[in-house]
Amino acid sequence: MALHISEFCIACDACRQVCPNDAIAEDRPWYLIDADKCTECSGDHPEAQCASICPVEGAICDELGVPLNPPGSLTGIPPELLPRLAATGGGSVTTGGGA
């Protein structure tokens, strides 16, 4: 029973500071949860602390890889606007319906 951190992590150190079990460490290219130490906060807090403070959607995931903070859940930016955002940055995405 442990959470893990995905490539969306921006290495902000917030989760490490609030973990009750000292289970999170700075690592490259992103932070790492020690599966042996992580208890998903049971016994300490009703909510997983790392997932309660992490600022980026998709970074903290459960054992199945499902994000605890899915797209749109933290910033309020509607998910359908997110890919378009990536497209304006990348410049190589086809835009549909330009009739």
Add this chain to the structure above:
Amino acid sequence: MDLPVIPIPPAAAAGGGCSSKGCGTGGDHLAGLPDAIRRKIQDHPCYSEDAHHYFARMHVAVAPACNIQCNYCNRKFDCSNESRPGVVSELLSPDQAVRKVLAVAAEIPQMTVLGIAGPGDPLANPERTFATFRMLSGKAPDIKLCVSTNGLRLPEFADEIAQHNIDHVTITINCVDPDVGARIYPWVYWNHRRLRGRDAAAVLIENQQKGLEMLIERGILVKVNSVMIPGINDRHLQEVSKVVKAKGAFLHNVMPLIAEAEHGTYFGVMGQASPTAEELQALQDECAGDMAMMRHCRQCRADAVGLLGEDRGAEFAMDKVDVMDIDYAAAMEKRARVREDLLGKLDAARGAKQAVRAAHEDAQAETAGLRPVLMAVATSGGGLVNQHFGHAREFLVYEASPEGVRFIGHRKTDLYCSGDETCGDGESVLDRTIAALAGCEAVLCSRIGFEPWGALEAAGVAPNGEHAMETIDEAVLAVYREMAAAGKLAIPAPLQKRA
């Protein structure tokens, strides 16, 4: 020599009896402050418009984590409360930060202030933040320390802040009403939970206000920053100004929202409008009736180094600092000499300014009843018109009127670009510069090229290179009187062509 002060009886100031005209024209916006506070901030570039021309500040980015989310922030970049949105600063460990500060202090002796402002919230990283302060107050007691925070954990750390050499704290307060806050903050991490909506804003506001009170009780100076968000808190900020002044904040700094879709913030993506320079100025004028307003904030980067909007941060990247050999004891002596010298110059400049203003008042008959005029000035410091138009990355805007001259704010020429050379060809940069000067009828600089001269004239902004090396006040008032003599002030301001 003491600073020229316009005495304002405390009762009148507190009762709002001091209008922006009444106390804004005589000197700097700090004129109404008590002596003890003015002494503390006289060489603080972030608080005094005049000091900004002589002293430099630096920030170190040691605090990566944050405990709230703001709708104008994208956490992939630095905190936008305290930094320009869309930039990423070099994150340092406390040890690295201390080495960097000592290197800069030795190299740039006019650097008097070190701030920790991000890239997250300093108080969400208490170990790193206070370790940095602890080491610095030991090794470099001649550097003033300051910290900026969203205020959520201020009540918890007010005592610790008071223990260090930290005499200034900036709190970003965008609202005092949770319903307004709910539209600015999507969540706040508090008491082991992620709060949302009105509850989140209420907790944040309560802690900010309590923190403000606790700092004032402990004799720490508090500046309040607010981000002006049209349609959300623009009408509310006058109330904020009143509340924080009543509690003892000494300065209020209203900054414009910067919301660009490419920054990926909620406001940017959703198309929230930013205020124009004119809207910002109008709100600052409205709030000025309630308290001292700050108008020269540059929203600099979380790792900025330098004087007046300049950024020498690149010279002090960690790989360069690592190979520098620093004798701080020697540097400290030099710093003390430079500081005395600059304070003398600053004093002299303030005296000269007073004299120019007094002369203008004596000559009031020439301009009585005429309309005020905004002018932009290109300066590289020292309170002089001494910069080439084409080299100016920002312009200082002054208002000249029969009552005198007052500083209004600054306009960046590269507000929306990252500042490197890739952001467009020369022509569009000139267009952007002209757009940034909207509302100004003249621009004063040491020199100006032929091409921008024509473009400025066509846009209704008169270029003027005739007052090079004069003090800004002198030059602005001289141009104002020239305009009066030419009959330009009896008629309304010409309609400007928008670039």
